[in-house]
Protein backbone atom coordinates (compact mmCIF):
# COMPACT_ATOMS: atom_id res chain seq x y z
CA UNK A 1 0.00 0.00 0.00
CA UNK A 2 1.33 3.50 -0.86
CA UNK A 3 1.44 5.29 2.45
CA UNK A 4 0.46 8.97 2.50
CA UNK A 5 3.35 11.19 3.74
CA UNK A 6 2.02 13.12 6.73
CA UNK A 7 3.45 16.08 8.64
CA UNK A 8 1.89 16.46 12.09
CA UNK A 9 1.75 19.85 13.80
CA UNK A 10 0.23 20.17 17.25
CA UNK A 11 0.35 21.20 20.89
CA UNK A 12 0.65 17.90 22.81
CA UNK A 13 -1.72 17.93 24.75
CA UNK A 14 -3.63 14.88 25.79
CA UNK A 15 -5.73 14.46 22.67
CA UNK A 16 -2.76 15.37 20.46
CA UNK A 17 -0.99 12.39 22.05
CA UNK A 18 -3.71 9.97 20.97
CA UNK A 19 -3.64 11.47 17.48
CA UNK A 20 0.11 10.87 17.20
CA UNK A 21 -0.31 7.28 18.43
CA UNK A 22 -3.04 6.71 15.82
CA UNK A 23 -0.96 8.24 13.01
CA UNK A 24 1.97 5.99 13.99
CA UNK A 25 -0.31 2.95 13.97
CA UNK A 26 -1.96 3.47 10.58
CA UNK A 27 -0.66 1.50 7.63
CA UNK A 28 -2.18 4.13 5.32
CA UNK A 29 0.06 6.89 6.72
CA UNK A 30 3.78 7.60 7.07
CA UNK A 31 4.74 10.33 9.55
CA UNK A 32 7.60 12.37 8.01
CA UNK A 33 7.86 15.09 10.64
CA UNK A 34 6.31 16.38 13.86
CA UNK A 35 6.28 20.05 14.84
CA UNK A 36 5.25 21.56 18.15
CA UNK A 37 3.47 24.85 18.71
CA UNK A 38 2.50 26.72 21.88
CA UNK A 39 -1.13 26.03 22.72
CA UNK A 40 -2.31 23.58 25.37
CA UNK A 41 1.01 24.30 27.08
CA UNK A 42 4.03 26.54 26.37
CA UNK A 43 6.31 25.57 23.48
CA UNK A 44 9.05 24.01 25.65
CA UNK A 45 6.46 21.65 27.12
CA UNK A 46 4.65 20.75 23.90
CA UNK A 47 8.04 20.07 22.27
CA UNK A 48 9.17 17.91 25.19
CA UNK A 49 5.86 16.00 25.09
CA UNK A 50 6.20 15.34 21.36
CA UNK A 51 9.68 13.88 21.96
CA UNK A 52 8.41 11.79 24.89
CA UNK A 53 5.57 10.38 22.76
CA UNK A 54 8.16 9.31 20.16
CA UNK A 55 10.08 7.53 22.95
CA UNK A 56 6.88 5.72 23.96
CA UNK A 57 6.36 4.63 20.34
CA UNK A 58 10.09 3.79 20.00
CA UNK A 59 10.02 6.01 16.90
CA UNK A 60 12.69 8.43 15.68
CA UNK A 61 10.46 10.89 13.84
CA UNK A 62 12.19 14.29 13.64
CA UNK A 63 10.59 16.77 16.05
CA UNK A 64 10.81 20.52 15.44
CA UNK A 65 10.16 23.52 17.65
CA UNK A 66 7.71 26.05 16.24
CA UNK A 67 6.11 29.24 17.44
CA UNK A 68 6.05 30.18 21.11
CA UNK A 69 2.90 32.24 20.64
CA UNK A 70 0.35 33.58 18.16
CA UNK A 71 1.28 35.78 15.21
CA UNK A 72 -0.20 38.97 16.57
CA UNK A 73 -1.82 38.34 19.95
CA UNK A 74 -0.87 37.38 23.49
CA UNK A 75 -0.39 33.67 24.18
CA UNK A 76 -2.77 31.95 26.57
CA UNK A 77 -2.40 28.28 27.39
CA UNK A 78 -4.78 25.43 28.04
CA UNK A 79 -3.24 24.36 31.35
CA UNK A 80 -6.66 24.40 32.99
CA UNK A 81 -7.59 21.47 30.76
CA UNK A 82 -4.39 19.60 29.93
CA UNK A 83 -2.51 20.32 33.17
CA UNK A 84 0.68 22.33 33.70
CA UNK A 85 2.70 19.54 32.03
CA UNK A 86 0.29 19.39 29.05
CA UNK A 87 -0.22 15.69 29.72
CA UNK A 88 -2.79 15.53 32.49
CA UNK A 89 -0.24 15.58 35.31
CA UNK A 90 1.64 12.44 34.16
CA UNK A 91 4.84 14.54 34.22
CA UNK A 92 6.70 12.44 31.66
CA UNK A 93 10.45 11.88 32.22
CA UNK A 94 12.97 13.80 30.10
CA UNK A 95 13.00 12.59 26.48
CA UNK A 96 15.89 10.49 25.14
CA UNK A 97 16.74 13.06 22.42
CA UNK A 98 16.40 16.75 21.63
CA UNK A 99 14.38 18.52 18.99
CA UNK A 100 16.01 19.27 15.64
CA UNK A 101 17.68 22.68 15.32
CA UNK A 102 15.75 23.75 12.19
CA UNK A 103 12.53 25.71 12.81
CA UNK A 104 9.21 24.02 12.23
CA UNK A 105 8.30 26.24 9.28
CA UNK A 106 11.65 25.83 7.50
CA UNK A 107 11.61 22.06 8.07
CA UNK A 108 8.04 21.76 6.82
CA UNK A 109 9.01 23.53 3.60
CA UNK A 110 12.12 21.36 3.08
CA UNK A 111 10.02 18.22 3.63
CA UNK A 112 7.21 19.40 1.36
CA UNK A 113 9.68 19.79 -1.52
CA UNK A 114 10.42 16.05 -1.32
CA UNK A 115 6.85 14.89 -2.00
CA UNK A 116 5.84 16.44 -5.32
CA UNK A 117 2.66 18.08 -4.02
CA UNK A 118 1.50 14.98 -2.16
CA UNK A 119 2.40 15.98 1.43
CA UNK A 120 -0.57 15.85 3.81
CA UNK A 121 -0.46 18.18 6.82
CA UNK A 122 -2.34 17.51 10.05
CA UNK A 123 -2.68 20.62 12.23
CA UNK A 124 -4.19 20.00 15.64
CA UNK A 125 -3.19 23.08 17.62
CA UNK A 126 -3.12 26.82 16.88
CA UNK A 127 -2.20 27.23 13.19
CA UNK A 128 0.75 29.57 13.78
CA UNK A 129 3.48 27.28 12.38
CA UNK A 130 1.50 26.47 9.24
CA UNK A 131 0.72 30.15 8.63
CA UNK A 132 4.36 31.12 9.09
CA UNK A 133 5.48 28.45 6.62
CA UNK A 134 2.88 29.47 4.02
CA UNK A 135 3.80 33.16 4.44
CA UNK A 136 7.59 32.65 4.26
CA UNK A 137 7.43 30.27 1.26
CA UNK A 138 4.85 31.39 -1.32
CA UNK A 139 5.31 28.18 -3.35
CA UNK A 140 4.53 25.94 -0.34
CA UNK A 141 0.80 26.10 -1.15
CA UNK A 142 1.53 24.11 -4.32
CA UNK A 143 3.50 21.49 -2.41
CA UNK A 144 0.85 20.52 0.17
CA UNK A 145 -2.06 18.28 -0.89
CA UNK A 146 -4.38 19.00 2.06
CA UNK A 147 -4.26 20.62 5.49
CA UNK A 148 -6.46 18.52 7.80
CA UNK A 149 -7.19 20.48 10.94
CA UNK A 150 -8.86 19.90 14.25
CA UNK A 151 -10.37 23.30 14.71
CA UNK A 152 -13.32 25.56 14.27
CA UNK A 153 -17.03 24.98 14.51
CA UNK A 154 -20.14 25.50 12.43
CA UNK A 155 -22.47 26.59 15.21
CA UNK A 156 -20.75 26.45 18.59
CA UNK A 157 -17.62 27.15 20.61
CA UNK A 158 -15.51 25.77 23.46
CA UNK A 159 -13.37 28.87 24.12
CA UNK A 160 -16.14 31.44 23.54
CA UNK A 161 -19.77 30.85 22.65
CA UNK A 162 -18.78 30.92 18.96
CA UNK A 163 -15.08 30.04 18.74
CA UNK A 164 -13.13 26.81 19.17
CA UNK A 165 -9.77 27.01 21.03
CA UNK A 166 -7.30 26.26 18.19
CA UNK A 167 -8.79 28.94 15.96
CA UNK A 168 -9.38 31.42 18.79
CA UNK A 169 -5.77 31.02 20.00
CA UNK A 170 -4.46 32.42 16.70
CA UNK A 171 -7.28 33.62 14.43
CA UNK A 172 -4.89 35.53 12.15
CA UNK A 173 -2.92 32.36 11.46
CA UNK A 174 -6.12 30.43 10.83
CA UNK A 175 -7.26 33.05 8.32
CA UNK A 176 -3.96 32.74 6.45
CA UNK A 177 -4.49 28.97 6.21
CA UNK A 178 -8.11 29.18 5.03
CA UNK A 179 -7.16 31.85 2.45
CA UNK A 180 -4.02 30.02 1.27
CA UNK A 181 -5.59 28.12 -1.61
CA UNK A 182 -4.59 24.78 -0.07
CA UNK A 183 -7.59 22.43 0.37
CA UNK A 184 -8.54 22.43 4.05
CA UNK A 185 -10.25 19.50 5.76
CA UNK A 186 -11.89 20.98 8.84
CA UNK A 187 -12.79 18.66 11.73
CA UNK A 188 -14.91 21.08 13.80
CA UNK A 189 -16.40 20.56 17.23
CA UNK A 190 -19.53 19.21 15.54
CA UNK A 191 -17.66 16.07 14.48
CA UNK A 192 -15.02 15.86 17.23
CA UNK A 193 -17.69 15.85 19.91
CA UNK A 194 -18.86 12.53 18.42
CA UNK A 195 -15.28 11.21 18.86
CA UNK A 196 -15.42 10.35 22.53
CA UNK A 197 -14.45 7.49 24.83
CA UNK A 198 -16.65 6.39 27.70
CA UNK A 199 -15.19 5.53 31.12
CA UNK A 200 -15.44 1.83 30.25
CA UNK A 201 -13.70 2.28 26.89
CA UNK A 202 -10.87 4.24 28.54
CA UNK A 203 -10.54 1.62 31.29
CA UNK A 204 -10.26 -1.09 28.63
CA UNK A 205 -7.08 0.56 27.27
CA UNK A 206 -5.13 -0.12 30.48
CA UNK A 207 -3.81 -3.51 29.31
CA UNK A 208 -0.78 -1.91 27.58
CA UNK A 209 1.89 0.64 28.58
CA UNK A 210 0.60 3.27 26.14
CA UNK A 211 -2.96 2.55 27.24
CA UNK A 212 -2.10 2.92 30.92
CA UNK A 213 -0.31 6.19 30.19
CA UNK A 214 -3.35 7.39 28.27
CA UNK A 215 -5.67 6.42 31.10
CA UNK A 216 -3.56 8.39 33.60
CA UNK A 217 -3.31 11.38 31.24
CA UNK A 218 -7.06 11.45 30.50
CA UNK A 219 -8.72 10.52 33.79
CA UNK A 220 -9.04 14.13 34.99
CA UNK A 221 -10.54 15.25 31.66
CA UNK A 222 -12.92 12.28 31.79
CA UNK A 223 -14.02 13.15 35.32
CA UNK A 224 -14.74 16.78 34.34
CA UNK A 225 -16.83 15.61 31.36
CA UNK A 226 -18.79 13.05 33.36
CA UNK A 227 -19.44 15.71 36.02
CA UNK A 228 -20.83 17.96 33.27
CA UNK A 229 -23.20 15.17 32.24
CA UNK A 230 -21.38 14.02 29.09
CA UNK A 231 -21.12 10.34 28.12
CA UNK A 232 -17.33 10.48 28.01
CA UNK A 233 -14.44 12.74 26.91
CA UNK A 234 -13.63 13.82 23.36
CA UNK A 235 -10.35 12.97 21.70
CA UNK A 236 -10.70 15.82 19.23
CA UNK A 237 -7.31 15.60 17.50
CA UNK A 238 -7.68 11.99 16.34
CA UNK A 239 -10.28 13.15 13.79
CA UNK A 240 -8.02 14.85 11.19
CA UNK A 241 -5.53 11.96 11.39
CA UNK A 242 -8.27 9.38 10.98
CA UNK A 243 -9.82 11.33 8.12
CA UNK A 244 -6.60 10.99 6.09
CA UNK A 245 -6.42 7.25 6.86
CA UNK A 246 -10.11 6.34 6.76
CA UNK A 247 -12.09 8.95 4.85
CA UNK A 248 -14.85 6.32 4.56
CA UNK A 249 -15.86 6.61 8.21
CA UNK A 250 -16.67 10.31 7.87
CA UNK A 251 -19.50 12.28 6.29
CA UNK A 252 -19.37 15.96 5.49
CA UNK A 253 -19.76 18.67 2.88
CA UNK A 254 -17.69 21.13 0.90
CA UNK A 255 -18.14 24.70 2.07
CA UNK A 256 -16.64 28.15 2.15
CA UNK A 257 -14.99 28.86 5.51
CA UNK A 258 -13.22 32.02 6.68
CA UNK A 259 -12.24 33.38 10.10
CA UNK A 260 -13.36 36.42 12.11
CA UNK A 261 -10.19 38.30 13.10
CA UNK A 262 -11.54 41.74 14.03
CA UNK A 263 -14.56 41.60 16.33
CA UNK A 264 -14.07 40.98 20.06
CA UNK A 265 -17.51 39.40 20.27
CA UNK A 266 -16.94 36.81 17.52
CA UNK A 267 -13.11 36.63 17.39
CA UNK A 268 -11.97 33.23 16.07
CA UNK A 269 -15.39 32.27 14.72
CA UNK A 270 -15.09 30.06 11.62
CA UNK A 271 -17.73 31.61 9.40
CA UNK A 272 -19.07 28.71 7.35
CA UNK A 273 -21.60 28.99 4.52
CA UNK A 274 -22.86 25.39 4.88
CA UNK A 275 -26.46 26.27 5.71
CA UNK A 276 -26.63 29.77 4.20
CA UNK A 277 -28.45 31.00 1.14
CA UNK A 278 -25.61 33.45 0.68
CA UNK A 279 -22.51 31.43 -0.20
CA UNK A 280 -18.87 32.44 -0.36
CA UNK A 281 -17.31 32.48 -3.84
CA UNK A 282 -15.11 29.47 -3.05
CA UNK A 283 -15.55 26.05 -1.47
CA UNK A 284 -12.13 26.06 0.17
CA UNK A 285 -12.95 23.49 2.85
CA UNK A 286 -14.35 20.00 3.34
CA UNK A 287 -16.24 20.19 6.65
CA UNK A 288 -16.47 16.83 8.41
CA UNK A 289 -19.82 16.54 10.20
CA UNK A 290 -20.21 12.87 11.14
CA UNK A 291 -17.87 10.07 12.21
CA UNK A 292 -18.53 6.37 12.75
CA UNK A 293 -17.82 6.28 16.49
CA UNK A 294 -17.32 2.52 16.59
CA UNK A 295 -14.58 2.78 13.97
CA UNK A 296 -13.07 5.68 15.95
CA UNK A 297 -12.98 3.65 19.19
CA UNK A 298 -11.46 0.68 17.36
CA UNK A 299 -8.73 2.88 15.82
CA UNK A 300 -7.82 4.42 19.20
CA UNK A 301 -7.82 1.04 20.97
CA UNK A 302 -5.61 -0.49 18.25
CA UNK A 303 -3.18 2.42 18.46
CA UNK A 304 -2.73 1.89 22.19
CA UNK A 305 -1.53 -1.70 21.76
Ligand code: RIB
Pocket residue numbers: 011013014015016039040078124125126150158164165166236237
Ligand atom coordinates in the same frame (compact mmCIF):
# COMPACT_ATOMS: atom_id res chain seq x y z
O1 RIB B 1 -10.66 22.58 20.94
C1 RIB B 1 -9.93 21.38 21.02
C2 RIB B 1 -8.51 21.60 20.60
O2 RIB B 1 -7.86 22.48 21.53
C3 RIB B 1 -7.67 20.31 20.61
O3 RIB B 1 -6.71 20.37 19.60
C4 RIB B 1 -6.98 20.36 21.95
O4 RIB B 1 -5.74 19.66 21.95
C5 RIB B 1 -6.76 21.82 22.13
O5 RIB B 1 -5.57 22.16 21.43
Ligand code: CA
Pocket residue numbers: 010011012013015016039040124125237
Ligand atom coordinates in the same frame (compact mmCIF):
# COMPACT_ATOMS: atom_id res chain seq x y z
CA1 CA C 1 -4.37 20.02 20.11
